[in-house]
Amino acid sequence: TLDVALYDHLINPEILEVLPKTCEKIYVGKTKGKHSKKQEEINELIVSYAKSGKIVGRLKAGHPFIYGRGAEEVEAITQEGINVEVVEGLSSAISAPTIAGIPLTIREKKDSILIVSAHLKNKRINLDWIENLKKENLRIIVLMGLSRAKHIQKKALEIGIDPKKEVALINSLNKQIIKTTLENLEEKAKKIEKPAVIVF
């Protein structure tokens, strides 16, 4: 059982309630605009608690190995000779379309899946994947794209993607689902709560 739990923003409170009463709970979330711990500080915290003989849990929002910086945390910890076990849950990249009834593959129609983030390091916008919208047989899942919906729509229309192309916006936490078309993406993106997944 855990001695210490370092938890993110967006961790379901029900998970925290399941932790043993003796477990020290430390919030290390990154909320926009608010003071929070840097990645290096989180890594140091994990290492120092583990070195003091404690069993440390790191409760991450989102799949730890999909844009979760879990790889960096695992690396920092194992470099110090500390054992790590990764326990994964469902990733919204797959569960969001599933909740919305959108198959990730469809025989003879959609035969591959591309998962991208519209947000990369230092808040850099990523639209390198946009050309892939031309591939009809590709299901594209865009993470962290909600605040970039305007740019995604603009760029996609610029390169000649059909304005009527189907797109869905899905928040898998509160099960909010909006099915729309490319030409309405920016407008509809204002009507769904973060974090949401965009599915083409």
Next chain:
Amino acid sequence: TLDVALYDHLINPEILEVLPKTCEKIYVGKTKGKHSKKQEEINELIVSYAKSGKIVGRLKAGHPFIYGRGAEEVEAITQEGINVEVVEGLSSAISAPTIAGIPLTIREKKDSILIVSAHLKNKRINLDWIENLKKENLRIIVLMGLSRAKHIQKKALEIGIDPKKEVALINSLNKQIIKTTLENLEEKAKKIEKPAVIVF
């Protein structure tokens, strides 16, 4: 609770044991070379049981919406006016690399994920994705690729991919993990049990 359960090949026996004793269990798996039910027959079975007033469970091996033909089953059933609920589990596309300690994304190194199948309809081999191996920042997950390892290796080398490129073979059911390089892919593929995922 379920009245009838139609289950696939590779369903964990522990799942069948959890079903109520009154639940009728019907094997509809597709095993190579053995007589088994066709997709159309499965759809008809689901519909006819549901129409007779029974609650039908369809236990699928693999994520229902990722190369699982779940989309077709859902469509066939809803067309008959029957309600469907999809309950997903972890997909080996994501859990296999996670089990092997291979992050799907790595900040500044791997920023997108492509999931493909080396096998398409009518046993057709799919190598259309091979050119993507040139993209260093792309994590590529190949499903149903084990028996095509020879062709994948040959074609990848032909288009100039580094023979030393890292590749992993992972069976997430029995936790078998082989980390190797492209030039040894074919040989190592013989040493792992099906079903396995190939990760570049």
